Amino acid sequence: MKKRIVIKLGTGVLATPAGQSLDKAQFARLAAEIAALQKDGWSCILVSSAAIAAGVRVMKMGKRPDDLPGKQACAAAGQPELMRLYSTSFKKHKLAVAQLLLTHGDIDSLMHRENARNTLDRLIERGLIPIINENDSVAVEELRFGDNDRLSAEVSVLVQAHHLLILTSVDGLLDFEGRRVPEVRELASAFRFVRPEKGEESTGGMMTKLEAVRKAGAAGIPSHILDGRIAGRMKAALAGKDVGTAFIAARGAGRHR
Numbered sequence: 001m002k003k004r005i006v007i008k009l010g011t012g013v014l015a016t017p018a019g020q021s022l023d024k025a026q027f028a029r030l031a032a033e034i035a036a037l038q039k040d041g042w043s044c045i046l047v048s049s050a051a052i053a054a055g056v057r058v059m060k061m062g063k064r065p066d067d068l069p070g071k072q073a074c075a076a077a078g079q080p081e082l083m084r085l086y087s088t089s090f091k092k093h094k095l096a097v098a099q100l101l102l103t104h105g106d107i108d109s110l111m112h113r114e115n116a117r118n119t120l121d122r123l124i125e126r127g128l129i130p131i132i133n134e135n136d137s138v139a140v141e142e143l144r145f146g147d148n149d150r151l152s153a154e155v156s157v158l159v160q161a162h163h164l165l166i167l168t169s170v171d172g173l174l175d176f177e178g179r180r181v182p183e184v185r186e187l188a189s190a191f192r193f194v195r196p197e198k199g200e201e202s203t204g205g206m207m208t209k210l211e212a213v214r215k216a217g218a219a220g221i222p223s224h225i226l227d228g229r230i231a232g233r234m235k236a237a238l239a240g241k242d243v244g245t246a247f248i249a250a251r252g253a254g255r256h257r
Helices: 024-039 051-058 068-091 104-108 110-125 141-145 149-158 187-193 206-218 233-238
Strands: 003-009 042-048 097-102 129-134 163-168 223-227 245-247
Touching: 003 024, 003 149, 024 042, 024 068, 024 233, 042 068, 042 110, 042 149, 051 068, 068 097, 068 129, 097 104, 097 110, 104 110, 104 149, 110 129, 110 149, 129 149, 149 163, 149 206, 163 206, 163 233, 187 206, 206 223, 223 233
Parallel strands: 003 042, 003 163, 042 129, 097 129, 163 223
Antiparallel strands: 223 245
């Protein structure tokens, strides 16, 4: 059975500056890298933000809205455009994609959770790439608090992933001097480096990423936080090379396939 990885793609990785449209060149490069991972024997599950960024252009707005109804409307308008770009990007590599829109209620509900797991299992078995987004048009948790960081951890636990890769616009966790922290074994010590600032297009920041890492680690799933704007980072991280910040899961935590 192929090993499963969950790849979280933040808005800062997928959108142009200020989050006003999708970056087509990024989609092309990321699709090529993910296709290569699939060929190397990984099953990739994507948790993708950027529906709002896509919607800003679709709705012909000058900037991202600040109000919740405006963000939800942008998400509703942008989600089809987001999936269209994923579909065309992966089609070039003879890969098909599938869309799942989830809320945290779906993850918390035993019946919905089982249905989501069975759907993902079937898609993965058939070689498709599931692309999951928070159902922003009806839910508010990620719009306010997390830019899909928490959802990526929940999906990792749901599918019993072997690794969680969080792609963002910074090269991992940075210390007080702005230097990259290459590896974290005691997660509690990492939270002291969290800074309040984040990108204009992001709703999360490093805090929600570390919380996602903590949830995944409790289930025995190691994680990486990587700069999604630099080519080759995903393959390098999975090969154990010194890129981004690696988070070592506690021994004996959780259970793998």
